[in-house]
Amino acid sequence: MVKYTIAVLPGDGIGSEIVPPAVNILKKIGIKYDIAFEFKEALIGGAALDAVGVPLPEDTLKVCHQSDAVLLGAIGGPKWDTLPTHLRPEVGALLPLRKDLALYANIRPVILYPELVSASTLKEEVVSGTDLVVIRELTGGLYFGEKKREKTATGERAVDTLVYTTEEIERIARLAFETARGRRKKLTSVDKANVLESGRLWRETLSRLAAAYPDVELEHMYVDNCAMQLVRAPKQFDVIVTENTFGDILTDQASMISGSIGMLPSASIGGQVGLYEPSHGSAPDIAGQDKANPLATILSAAMMLEYSFKQVQAAEDIKQAVASVLNKGYRTGDLVQEGKMVVGTQEMGNLVAGEIV
Ligand SMILES: NC(=O)c1ccc[n+]([C@@H]2O[C@H](COP(=O)([O-])OP(=O)(O)OC[C@H]3O[C@@H](n4cnc5c(N)ncnc54)[C@H](O)[C@@H]3O)[C@@H](O)[C@H]2O)c1
Ligand SMILES: CC(C)[C@H](C(=O)O)[C@@H](O)C(=O)O
Ligand SMILES: [Mg+2]
DSSP states (O other): OEEEEEEEEEESTTHHHHHHHHHHHHHHHHHHHTEEEEEEEOOOTHHHHHHHSSSSOHHHHHHHHTSSEEEEEEOOOGGGTTSOGGGSHIIIIIHHHHHHTTOOEEEEEEEOOGGGGGGSSSOHHHHTTOEEEEEEEOSSGGGTSOEEEEEOSSSEEEEEOOOOOHHHHHHHHHHHHHHHHTTTSEEEEEEOTTTOHHHHHHHHHHHHHGGGOTTSEEEEEEHHHHHHHHHHOGGGOSEEEEOHHHHHHHHHHHHGGGTOGGGOOOEEESSSSEEEOOSSOOOTTTTTTTOSOOHHHHHHHHHHHHHTTOOHHHHHHHHHHHHHHHHTTEEOTTSOOTTOEEOOHHHHHHHHHHTOO
16 A cells, blocks of 8 residues: 655635645545555644744644645735734745745646636636646746845835746746647747846747757747736647746636636645645635635645656546536535535535545
């Protein structure tokens, strides 16, 4: 029997509601495929701040490093928004965790289940059949460049720096070319090379590497145009590769193609231990009300099975289970569709688990 240890970090807001259904489904997968999962829960974000005074406790980092993969809910919320930057859950916990685990690639598939075509805010003919993946650089760029804040005679001056090295661009580009090679062989590299120096290095590097992937069609696109093209004609995209901040923004936008941000999973890879989390946040506006859609987290657990454990069939089972529940007409409140049955977070989790036999 194979054995895997999974660090479980529910975090804040809806985190503690969406993670248990995913864990429950992994347990069922374990029984079906004879995999012994051990789950080790640890504190992160505001929950950690409240309990032990820091957003990313040493113990949590240790548990993550000693595990085979990490399942994360979400972090952050209004209660911690006014803390000094280094203590905030986002900058004090999530970013250092990604950096510490060397997770330079964040993979966010945007798939529209046929059952959800009418749940998208976009027209059916525009979104129907969309199947794209955004590969977001995760440990560089604006998020990790030097930051400064200083007083001036009249106010303050704040600085964030957008830095990329050739090596950082090359490694994410290679992953993107490889991913495109395994799909429809089209790669869109998104940058702002018309203005940013880092964008020019990004574009030059992608163009140079393209020679090693003659079977993949590479196109370059400015980020502002990409934002527009994503809602104009999303089916033109296969794989998109882009800088950290651009990837953050474009994936929230792209999530509406799939009907809801609650449908967008993610895998962060590149180091020894992968991190799997939904692309959305802690949704303070619906936290504690059993309203959150757990499917992005459940689908992130499927990505864990695929990427970290190479259990492709088990991952497929979860995706099928989700499709089947949607096909039977069950929806959480974020996926409003006429004539469908609205269920809560827990029930949606139970329904998906019930499909795994
Ligand atoms: N990876 C993360 O942990 C992560 C990601 C994004 C934001 N955040 C943090 O989350 C907090 C809230 O941020 P925000 O409001 O900008 O973004 P958010 O993604 O938490 O919420 C945006 C909107 O989407 C809805 N939503 C999000 N996930 C949902 C789900 N699973 N089911 C149904 N509806 C869902 C929310 O109710 C809200 O209306 C902030 O502190 C932010 O920093 C954390
Ligand atoms: C919470 C925040 C730091 C995070 C990010 O910007 O990476 C989130 O928006 C995400 O998309 O995972
Ligand atoms: Mg985001």
